[in-house]
Amino acid sequence: MTVLIEAENLTRILPETVPVTLVKDVSLSIGEKEFVAVTGPSGSGKSSLLYLLGLLDHPTNGTLKIDGNDTGPMNETERARTRLAMLGFVFQFHFLLPEFTVRDNVEIPMRKLGRLSRPQMRVRATELLESLGLEGHLDKLPEQLSGGQRQRVAVARSLANDPPIVLADEPTGSLDTKNSDQVFHILETLVRERGKTVIAVTHDVEMAARMDRQIHLVDGSIEKS
Amino acid sequence: MRLILDLAVTHIAGRGRQTLVAIIGVAVGVGFSIAMAALMQGGQDDFVEQLINTMPHVQITDEHRTPPRQPAEEVFDTVAISGLRPRDDRRGIINPTAALTWLNGWVPGRLAQSLKTQGVIRYSSRDIGASIIGVDPEIEQGVSPIVDDFRAGSFAGLRAGGNNIIIGDTMAGRLGAGLGDTITAVSSNGQSRNFQIVGLFHTGTTARDEGEAYVLLKNAQILSERANAINEIWIKLDDPNTAPTVAHRAEAELGYKAVAWQEANEAILEALVIRNIIMYTVVAAIMLVAGFGIFNIISTITHEKARDIAILKSLGFREHDMRRLFLIEGVAIGAAGSAIGWLLGFLLVYALAQVRFELAATGREMTRLPIAWSILHYLLAAGFALASAAVAGYLPARRAAKLNPVDIIRGAT
Numbered sequence: 213m214t215v216l217i218e219a220e221n222l223t224r225i226l227p228e229t230v231p232v233t234l235v236k237d238v239s240l241s242i243g244e245k246e247f248v249a250v251t252g253p254s255g256s257g258k259s260s261l262l263y264l265l266g267l268l269d270h271p272t273n274g275t276l277k278i279d280g281n282d283t284g285p286m287n288e289t290e291r292a293r294t295r296l297a298m299l300g301f302v303f304q305f306h307f308l309l310p311e312f313t314v315r316d317n318v319e320i321p322m323r324k325l326g327r328l329s330r331p332q333m334r335v336r337a338t339e340l341l342e343s344l345g346l347e348g349h350l351d352k353l354p355e356q357l358s359g360g361q362r363q364r365v366a367v368a369r370s371l372a373n374d375p376p377i378v379l380a381d382e383p384t385g386s387l388d389t390k391n392s393d394q395v396f397h398i399l400e401t402l403v404r405e406r407g408k409t410v411i412a413v414t415h416d417v418e419m420a421a422r423m424d425r426q427i428h429l430v431d432g433s434i435e436k437s
Numbered sequence: 438m439r440l441i442l443d444l445a446v447t448h449i450a451g452r453g454r455q456t457l458v459a460i461i462g463v464a465v466g467v468g469f470s471i472a473m474a475a476l477m478q479g480g481q482d483d484f485v486e487q488l489i490n491t492m493p494h495v496q497i498t499d500e501h502r503t504p505p506r507q508p509a510e511e512v513f514d515t516v517a518i519s520g521l522r523p524r525d526d527r528r529g530i531i532n533p534t535a536a537l538t539w540l541n542g543w544v545p546g547r548l549a550q551s552l553k554t555q556g557v558i559r560y561s562s563r564d565i566g567a568s569i570i571g572v573d574p575e576i577e578q579g580v581s582p583i584v585d586d587f588r589a590g591s592f593a594g595l596r597a598g599g600n601n602i603i604i605g606d607t608m609a610g611r612l613g614a615g616l617g618d619t620i621t622a623v624s625s626n627g628q629s630r631n632f633q634i635v636g637l638f639h640t641g642t643t644a645r646d647e648g649e650a651y652v653l654l655k656n657a658q659i660l661s662e663r664a665n666a667i668n669e670i671w672i673k674l675d676d677p678n679t680a681p682t683v684a685h686r687a688e689a690e691l692g693y694k695a696v697a698w699q700e701a702n703e704a705i706l707e708a709l710v711i712r713n714i715i716m717y718t719v720v721a722a723i724m725l726v727a728g729f730g731i732f733n734i735i736s737t738i739t740h741e742k743a744r745d746i747a748i749l750k751s752l753g754f755r756e757h758d759m760r761r762l763f764l765i766e767g768v769a770i771g772a773a774g775s776a777i778g779w780l781l782g783f784l785l786v787y788a789l790a791q792v793r794f795e796l797a798a799t800g801r802e803m804t805r806l807p808i809a810w811s812i813l814h815y816l817l818a819a820g821f822a823l824a825s826a827a828v829a830g831y832l833p834a835r836r837a838a839k840l841n842p843v844d845i846i847r848g849a850t
Contacts, residue, residue, distance in 0.1 A: 266751070
């Protein structure tokens, strides 16, 4: 099994007057096609760990390798590039750009990467959205969709550049049960059928139990189970 | 790149009214800058033109910039000698024909030679001191500043038989003489001759209207007992701006003092430079104010779009992209403002050019505002606007680029 994410002693301390430790000495290794739940009580550093793994934040200490590449010495451009090509994000809130249509939102990461031609991007965005049951909503603005639909658009956007890793931060946190199930099912499909690695932060114990692997955080550290 | 542009357009379009206010701010700044520059430049051009027209562009006289060295000084070089009585040189420009031929060979303009001598004009027991200037009427037509100022007669009248003279109307008034009267001119050598007045001029410059009398060159030479002599060469150039170079070359070759109009009016030209500095300062100040408008809207957009910035950065956009995005927005507002400002400026200048007013002093002439049309004003105003827009966009853009997406994503949850 190929190791995609390898973290050693990851630590994140906020340099306030009283330093706050968000993540402490986290070492983990996540491979291809894994469906990982990060759980823990609120304030345990689940999201902070996810931001570190997603290169949105810099660790105070420790090393992080993504697909074998050490992210420590990377400059801002290389980190951005890695985010663009290797990582997809789904947040608790959909975080779509409100002025752009659903399809444009999905195309933006593709246009930034510039690997496909514009017509190819359009085809790919359409396919992605239709596979997530959003046919007929392609040219709508995000505000015209329901919460569950928006979150599915966000999933489609995270897959835009076909990254091997999808990071989800409470993806069902703002959805009702029915929509939660739907989004969870989609994430599961990503692992089973598309061969992605999905790492999802959740406080929903029941949902976490349905995933392949659970990482439980307490006060910023992994609790040995 | 297209993507950044699309994002920029969306942001700007999303804030319609605010954007419009910022654009109008820039447009008004650009428009009024152009109008002001046109007025200032027009006034200046008008002023300089009058300055140039009232005098020869280059005036070569029989003087030297440094006193000529006396023979004794030539011989006893190392000894300082004081109290030498200067040798009486022959006055006037030596070998005028050669000098004129040489000048005619390369000077891009027209030349006129003259002999100026001091004398007294006498009529019915009244004496008035005057410069008696001997000229060639045909050549003088093309060079003299007073051609357009004749109240009666013209230079051609000098030619028409007998001894004729042209004087200023103020002098005529003081003498009590009129057209056709015969006056007596007495030179400093004591020679005297009678002349009939065939022309009167009024330049508006009292010194000239009261103190100049024009006669044929031949007559002036007779009056001053200097046959074939001239002591002034006036040059009217095709391009007045070349005067200093022409003067310099003439002086270097001929050895006589050659004064360009710029040199003769140095103080006035310096004052014009100061005027220009004031004008550009005001233009810059207007643009600064317009710049604040741009700064304001870009700042607002970056604040409102903090979430979008976080999203884009999490997707894999670089700080550099974010900076460029907001810089483009600032410059776009600046460019739109400049374009509308050009139109506004053009209309303002056009309107100003239509204004007619009466000169209060004389109450006679109707004058238009002097307006200079120059593409340079438009480019300059737009340049100022774009530069201030770039700065006004860059500052918030830099702040936006530095935003940490995690802070915003956390804030949202």
